[in-house]
Amino acid sequence: MSRLPPLRQELTLTPGAATPDGAPTWMLHDPAANRFFQIGWPAFELLSRWPLDDARAIVESVNRETTLCVTPDDLEALVRMLRQQNLLIATHAQDTARLQQHADAQHTSRAMWLLKHYLMIRVPLWHPMAFLRRTARYVAFAYRPAFWTGVAIVALLGLFLASRHWDEFVHTFHGYADWRGLIGVGIALGFAKVLHEFAHAFTAQRYGCRVPTMGVALLVMVPVLYTDTTEAWKVPGRRQRLWIGAAGMLSEIALAALATLAWSVLPDGPLRAGAFMLATTTWIATLAINASPFMRFDGYFLLSDWLDMPNLHDRAFALGRWWLREWLFGFGDPQPEPCTAARRQFLIAFSFATWLYRVIVFMSIALVVYHAFFKLLGMLLFCVEFGWFIARPIWREAHLTWQRRDELHWRRETRRSALLGAALVAFFVLPWHAGVSAPAVLGPLRAQGLYTVEAGYLAANPPPARDGQHVRAGETLAVLVSPDLEGRLAEAKANEAQLRWEVEQQPFDDRLQQQGTALARRWDAARQTVAGLEAEIAQLTLRAPFDGTVQAADEQPAALTWLPRGERVYDLIAPDGVKADAYVSENDVTRLKAGQPAVFVASLPELAARRCRIDAIDKVNVATLDAPSVASTYGGPIPAEQDAKTHRLVPLQATWQVRLGSCNDNTGIGREINGTAQLGAGRESWLGRGARFVAAVLQREVGF
Incomplete structure (x- = not known):
């Protein structure tokens, strides 16, 4: 050359x-x-x-x-x-x-371009250099130490005054929990972001940089402002570059300080509401978004300038890939760039933290899109992010390693990697995972609640049954006296007697003969009314449907105690036999079948485990939960909510009921006990379990 x-x-x-x-x-x-x-x-x-x-x-x-x-x-x-x-x-x-x-x-297609840039699409709108040069003298005061001393004093004074009305300040949030509050937050954030971007622009222009464009960036299709300060790299002084990067956040913090003081001194009204918005939303948004060094926002450029490392992400990722290859295979490649051991360790850790942060953020975005928009788009974004951040890096590293396979030799790193890979394959691919763990409830084989059919009081003779009393089938437990039913029965009997006399006298009375057969039908209806009321009064006597032990539902009922209609008075428990009901998800129900073993482990440590068998599996998922103790509403593990109309507990995810019986210890129990059922099932790998879960989600959400 x-x-x-x-x-x-x-x-x-x-x-x-x-x-x-x-x-x-x-x-x-x-x-x-x-x-x-x-x-x-x-x-x-x-x-x-x-x-x-x-x-x-x-x-x-x-x-x-x-x-x-x-x-x-x-x-x-x-x-x-x-x-x-x-x-x-x-x-x-x-x-x-x-x-x-x-x-x-x-050159790429529009779909591919959108796929790569959907997180951040920049639309330049303005070339601001002429404006910045004309107006720079009007903002020169913001670069003097006296101004920031004043901002500090204002911030301390505003916080002091706000602390004296702290309850009012905190409860002001509740006044903006509607659409008007959201509009106010949007206006406050918009004003703060305009100030933020102009602070970057004026500071860059002050230190001799050209600001080519300002415009709108679509951050996951949400419009935000941006300022192109790329020429900040031309500034030789690190201190000046740090000022350019921090100018936006400093301007918002100054605005929040002024707004806090304004909220403390202004009377109630729109101005005070606007000051509250600026005092609360600006610094929160600044710390939550702009201060993060894991995305290319202000925090990233500040960290890059502070470390004096342009292209911080690319250089950190290069070191991270180099360290990973050396740790896995020991190629002996030289370090991508010379640096101290402390800085190398920091950059490697920073690269993996950035990767993890982006995975979480992008997956969260896909989840928000899934719930806020149509679900197919959210699932598509999830697949894209999984492929871009997980599958693609693994494939690239695997491809590079395959190209360098001649350099692989048995050494400490490769032996360690082989053992680690074998362990991962064994953990995820081999079908060692067996059994299904599900919340369950163990109860007596036969149990029945006895309720009042009408409001009334307990008769003193015979006396009500006692808690823990053993009774036989048909034995009277309590007699309820309902004055209302007795009064209605007496009135119905009198009416029936009157109608019976009229029917008997009808052949001899012309007036009664005019009613014809209608009088006989009225007498039949009256007799049926009497029979119905007598049957209801008979139901006021609570009798044992089978042999068992009486349990008071709430507290021991006493004679002459008034009880409302539908009140649960007793529970009758059979002396022998137990049964259990387990609740499994849609991912596990297909692995179960009748006859498989099951072990119930009670939540009470003093109770021994009981070995049972699966008697039956419901064909369809349950519509309501009959065991409130397993519902999340009452602290259980199954997400559920109470229906506003029926007041029944409705599970929030598809749940199947599995009925257990034939337990080895058939000793009866007096009440239901919560626990966990270990249900025997065919062995399955975690990989197969995940694939079935994904297929179930696709089938449910896409509607295949």
């Missing part, structure tokens, strides 16, 4: 910040793409002698005139970097073909 390809004439080269070890750097700016490249001293010396147009002459000049020692290979590497970044003038057909290939690679 004797003659060098010409550089593009619009490129600019400015001094940059020194590296942590003190080495000088320069920033190479490509204005067409608005990209910056940080280069070191050797590259700068080579570029500054580019007009010599001779590779040998450039290398000799650098070695002769500086303390550096460069080689033709260094120059060739620089030319290769410039060509890859399209910083050279195309002079040959090969260059044109390469540019065409690059353009074709950048």
